[in-house]
Amino acid sequence: MLIVLTMFLLGTLFGFIGAGGAGFVIAVLTVFFHIPIHMALGTSLAAMAFTSISGAFSHYREGNIHLKIGLIVGGFAAAGSFGGARLAAVIPDESLHWLTAGMLFLSALLLAVKLFFLQETSKEIDERRYIVFLKSMFLGLLAGVLSGTFGIGSAPFIQIGLMILLHLTIRQSVGTTMLVIVPLAIGGGAGYLSEGFIDFFLLLKVLIGTACGAYLGAKFTNIVPKPLLKSAIILTPTAAALLLVM
Secondary structure, X not given: OHHHHHHHHHHHHHHHHOOOOHXXXXXXXXXXXXXXXXXXXXXXXXXXXXXXXXXXXXXXXXXXXXXXXXXXXXXXXXXHHHHHHHHHOOOOHHHHHHHHHHHHHHHHHHHHHHHHHOOOOOOOOOOOHHHHHHHHHHHHHHHHHHHHHHOOOOHHHHHHHHHHOOOOOHHHHHHHHHHHHXXXXXHHHHHHHHOOOOOHXXXXXXXXXXXXXXXXXXXXXXXXXXXXXXXXXXXXHHHHHHHHOO
């Protein structure tokens, strides 16, 4: 029950900021519940697929999702995540701790630059279709490989890409990222499953908590002030990285 309650609280946060939250789940499972990191990576990434379905549905009803872009990015992210998961299997545990923490710190830094130092774009998505497709494909493959290899959802990288490359607003990027994470997590979860790194009982406990929390959290994205949303998006991966290096 302690794991379920913890995951519910985390899921509420993930739904609010539009993140799958695998990085934070990994940190909590390894630091507080002493789960081996490869098992934590595989289980949290698989759980993220179900968590994100709940959050994505809620964001869709709130009008925060660009469906076409989300489906293209998500499709290529699934392929990249599967390959990244197979690569992660050969990385030693200790190295994977530091690499995952480093990626979380980097994602927080990039988000801080984008959200607080660059102006939010208001440009319409009126580029030629093949340009939008190529940008979406590149973003999906990059995010997928990062997610599969380091066990993180890559939400910050996806959000930045959606805002900079495809000119979505912060709220659209939050909701669309939740949609992208669904196929991304399925691809990564399949890769970790093929390597034997998923604990199904642990997966069930993580799922019950995070899926319920994510649906609730998505309700707050359009309600809270934008500065608070920006701060939460940045502080979440930072906190997860700090836990991993403790």
